[in-house]
Amino acid sequence: MKPVIAENISKHFKSTAALQHISFEVDKAEIFGLIGPDGAGKTTLFRILNTLLIPTEGTASVLGQDTIRDYKYIRHHVGYMPGRFSLYEDLSVEENLNFYATIFQTSIEENYSLIEKIYKQIEAFKDRKAGNLSGGMKQKLALSCALIHKPKLLFLDEPTTGVDAVSRKEFWSMLKDLKQHGITILVSTPYMDEAEQCDRVALMQSGHIMDIDKPAGIVSKFNHRLFAVYPENIYEALQLLKTSPITHTAQIFGQSIHWVPKENFSEAEILNFMHSNNLNYKVDSPNIEDCFMEMM
Amino acid sequence: MATQEKIIHVRDLVKKFGNFTANDHLNFDVYKGDIYGFLGANGAGKTTAIKILCGLSYPTSGTVEVAGLNIYKERENIKKDIGYMSQKFSLYEQLTVQENIRFYGGIYGLKKKELNEAGNHMIETLQLQNERHKIVGDLPLGWKQKLAFSIAIMHNPCIVFLDEPTGGVDPKTRRQFWELIYQAADRGITVFVTTHYMDEAEYCQRLSIMVDGRIEALGKPEDLKNEHAAGSMEEVFIKLARKQKETS
Amino acid sequence: MKRFWGFVIKEFKHIFRDYRTMIILFGMPVAQILIFGFVITNDIKDAEIAVLDHSKDQTTHEIVNKLTASGYFILKDNLESEKEIEPTFQSGKIKQVIIFGNDFGKKLVSEGSADIQIIADASDPNTANLLVNYTSAIIRDYTMSLNAEKTMNATIVPEVRMLFNQSLDGAYMFIPGIIALILILVSAMMTSITIAREKEMGTMEVLLISPLRPTHIIMGKVAPYIVIAFINAITVIFMGFFVFKVPLEGSLALLLIESLLYIFMSLSLGIFISTKSNSQQVAMFISMFALMLPTVLLSGFIFPIENMPGWLQAITYIMPPRYFIDIVKNILLKGTGLAFVWKETLAILGFTVLFIALSVKNFKIRLE
Structure with a gap:
């Protein structure tokens, strides 16, 4: 039985459609990423799967149970970390963990092995108030709290938003550890570059899933030629490329311009165009971000 | 594009809160037309430094000049010559696009004719003709962001400060937003971006990375990547932060 | 049961760690009784x-x-x-x-x-x-x-x-009024704010997705405030008695029982308010307008009900503090027993049942 099965889920809030016909499945012990910008519907989808919302249409089963009828079972067996860290800022690190252990009728000692690696990194601060922790430490504490009852499935809603790069990197390696324990992880993020850390991803935009695949699979579907152009003056070159008839898309990407020419122009024509405009360029491989935009 | 005219000049900037040193001898220059990234983790001291640069607080010691003005003596004049936009935007959600433009134009003392021209131009470039009389709260995030930025530079400031401007938007909107930033820089407006998102950092022409109150690295992204043998700014940042952890 | 006590302990920690809450909870009763007391006992000269x-x-x-x-x-x-x-x-x-x-x-x-x-x-x-x-x-x-x-x-x-004010009821009027005001503020406002805070901070989501039952959450939230509100009631009664020499003609036990009933009523009102507000700010505003102003203005605390226009008098009948003030006045000043205040007691009981019913109907096991 797959831990998460969503079938044709739609969700409307008054007249706005937050989710439209979402279907997907998550395998056991998989890190499944929902990747998309704010407003794509990631949080709404999470809340439907973890029983906080009822879909307008469609059904979902989590851990083999129906999300509407068997919500109590699901609530006992999943861990959830909402978008904002769900900690009590006036309680200490240890008190927060203890509280969540108590409401799940367990204790820190009982499940220490699961959280040990994560909790060890903040244990030195166990008497500090959660409100005085840095973003990265809050994130580790929130994850420990979500894991304290040994859930079979973990929902992490934008766990890396507002967290610095170092903590983000550490966080992803923790998730890979948890996967070894057989825990299925559903994680959402607005950062395209984090897609690579997932086993499979669903790219979401305006309530739709545009594609579901392994990160490499998504990139391999990009069926255009992509060039990185390195001009002297990025803005001028961008205007030039945008107005050129050869161009399919041209966008700033870091210190370069990611340029996709139309399919019906040959290599020679492209070379000629670049030379005549005095532009340095090289063939580049697309990243998830480029693929995401091509699908939009 | 960047010239040699200094818009921000900082020498030995120190800011202390009691025993805590938030800014420890900062030294950097930002040139006219630069897109300058001011990076650092949360709590590294970015916000403290920006408040000083915007004339909202005084440094404990050091020399700071913004737009050629001394921040100790000419704070009020500095405020007239800067623009500011934060991630939360400063737009009034209950007012229409047009009303927001009028309001901010009025604050910066634009005359009625200038204001009308600037407003029309802005709406045209942002392609908001159909949304002119819509409530800002109903616009998509990306549009609000572009509008907020355009309003922040409506009075043609010498420099605009952007505080984590593109968190959470889709990649297309983000790239369009950076296009606006490059456009502003092309007009000669200096852009000062603070962020802890390293993918935003890739778009800056020059940048500095703050760790625990000090500037640990400063230069062009390419040079910094080469120097630290890293493939991305994220790696550079992680290396610097790790180094700091080990030594402290 | 262990889960429930874990929750109550957490609530007490929230209260004791926030000095502003502590000041409101324990300082407000004393401050109000002193302010009202000394304003009223101004001496007359010439x-x-x-x-x-x-x-x-x-x-x-x-x-x-x-x-x-x-x-x-x-x-x-x-x-x-x-x-x-x-x-x-x-x-x-x-x-x-x-x-x-x-x-x-x-x-x-x-x-x-x-x-x-x-x-x-x-x-x-x-x-x-x-x-x-x-x-x-x-x-x-x-x-x-x-x-x-x-x-x-x-x-x-x-x-x-x-x-201009034909029915001035006596200078001790302010003691029953203050008891009514403080109990409703502490009980209703504080509980509604603390529940709204869990929603605002996002912790409510996690509490919902846990084995905690809604009754655990609600009872865990109100339990500390029953204790605190009761301490407040005793403080005000005793300060009235010792500092302002308010007589206690009737039974103290009856007075305390009536206070407890009124506290329950206020708590259920607080829970009801919290089911309708998603942020502390909203909870605060509703409490201010739904509790503070009516209690001060429409309960006979300061302005006698008899002098109000008819339609306003009608509104006072749906103000729970009105009944409680009557009860306290009767017990404190006239020394009457339950036989004389059973109607008012029944009214407060009715409000309690009503608010609990509304809360149960409105409490969501989901987010909508």
């Missing part, structure tokens, strides 16, 4: 009065002299007819008019009693009340001295009329 003497005999002269000699009053004006009373008050300076009936002295001797009317400007009710009390005391004093001298059994019964 209050200007007028006399309308229909007798102009020796007795009335002696009474007026006694009044002015007391130091509390200054005779400002001698009126000639009833018509002048209204304009005199409207001029604003005169605080009280004393009217002696016809043949005052003669009646006192022949019939053993005489008519005296005291009219006070009760637009400032507290001052008016004090003035009347002082005047009555001085007249009583004079009557007693008459009796001692002439060995006769004469009484002067002053007929008191409170102009």
Whole structure:
């Protein structure tokens, strides 16, 4: 039985459609990423799967149970970390963990092995108030709290938003550890570059899933030629490329311009165009971000 | 594009809160037309430094000049010559696009004719003709962001400060937003971006990375990547932060 | 049960760690009772009065002299007819008019009693009340001295009329009012804010997705406030008793039981408010407008209900504090038992049931 099965889920809030016909499945012990910008519907989808919302249409089963009828079972067996860290800022690190252990009728000692690696990194601060922790430490504490009852499935809603790069990197390696324990992880993020850390991803935009695949699979579907152009003056070159008839898309990407020419122009024509405009360029491989935009 | 005219000049900037040193001898220059990234983790001291640069607080010691003005003596004049936009935007959600433009134009003392021209131009470039009389709260995030930025530079400031401007938007909107930033820089407006998102950092022409109150690295992204043998700014940042952890 | 106590302990920690909450919870009752208490017990000196003497005999002269000699009053004006009373008050300076009936002295001797009317400007009710009390005391004093001298059994019964505020209920009015106000604020406002805070911080989502039942969450939230509100009730009653010498004529046990019932009512109201508000700010505003203002303005705490226009009087019937204030007044000041306040008690019980029912109906096991 797959831990998460969503079938044709739609969700409307008054007249706005937050989710439209979402279907997907998550395998056991998989890190499944929902990747998309704010407003794509990631949080709404999470809340439907973890029983906080009822879909307008469609059904979902989590851990083999129906999300509407068997919500109590699901609530006992999943861990959830909402978008904002769900900690009590006036309680200490240890008190927060203890509280969540108590409401799940367990204790820190009982499940220490699961959280040990994560909790060890903040244990030195166990008497500090959660409100005085840095973003990265809050994130580790929130994850420990979500894991304290040994859930079979973990929902992490934008766990890396507002967290610095170092903590983000550490966080992803923790998730890979948890996967070894057989825990299925559903994680959402607005950062395209984090897609690579997932086993499979669903790219979401305006309530739709545009594609579901392994990160490499998504990139391999990009069926255009992509060039990185390195001009002297990025803005001028961008205007030039945008107005050129050869161009399919041209966008700033870091210190370069990611340029996709139309399919019906040959290599020679492209070379000629670049030379005549005095532009340095090289063939580049697309990243998830480029693929995401091509699908939009 | 960047010239040699200094818009921000900082020498030995120190800011202390009691025993805590938030800014420890900062030294950097930002040139006219630069897109300058001011990076650092949360709590590294970015916000403290920006408040000083915007004339909202005084440094404990050091020399700071913004737009050629001394921040100790000419704070009020500095405020007239800067623009500011934060991630939360400063737009009034209950007012229409047009009303927001009028309001901010009025604050910066634009005359009625200038204001009308600037407003029309802005709406045209942002392609908001159909949304002119819509409530800002109903616009998509990306549009609000572009509008907020355009309003922040409506009075043609010498420099605009952007505080984590593109968190959470889709990649297309983000790239369009950076296009606006490059456009502003092309007009000669200096852009000062603070962020802890390293993918935003890739778009800056020059940048500095703050760790625990000090500037640990400063230069062009390419040079910094080469120097630290890293493939991305994220790696550079992680290396610097790790180094700091080990030594402290 | 362990889960429930874990929750209650957490709530107590929230309360004890936030010094602002602590100040509101324990400082507010003391501050309010002191402020109201000292505002009301202002002393009177040199209050200007007028006399309308229909007798102009020796007795009335002696009474007026006694009044002015007391130091509390200054005779400002001698009126000639009833018509002048209204304009005199409207001029604003005169605080009280004393009217002696016809043949005052003669009646006192022949019939053993005489008519005296005291009219006070009760637009400032507290001052008016004090003035009347002082005047009555001085007249009583004079009557007693008459009796001692002439060995006769004469009484002067002053007929008191409170102009503009006919039913001033007594200076102790503020104690029942403060108990009602503090209990409803502590219980309803604080619980609604603390539940709204969990929603605002996002912790409610995690609590919902846990084995905790809604009853655990709600009871865990209110339990600490039952204790705190009860301590507040006792504090105010005892401060009233010891600092302001408010009598406790009736049963203390009954008073405490009624207070507890009122606390339950307020808590259920607080929970109901919290089901309707998603942020602390909203909870705060609803509490302020739904609790604070009505309690102060529409419960008879400061403005007597009898003087309100009919439609406003009708509204006061849906203000729970109104009933509680009646109960406390009866027990504290009149010493009556449950037999006299069962209707009001039943009303509060009714509100409790209503709010609990509404809360249960509105409490969501999901986010919508």
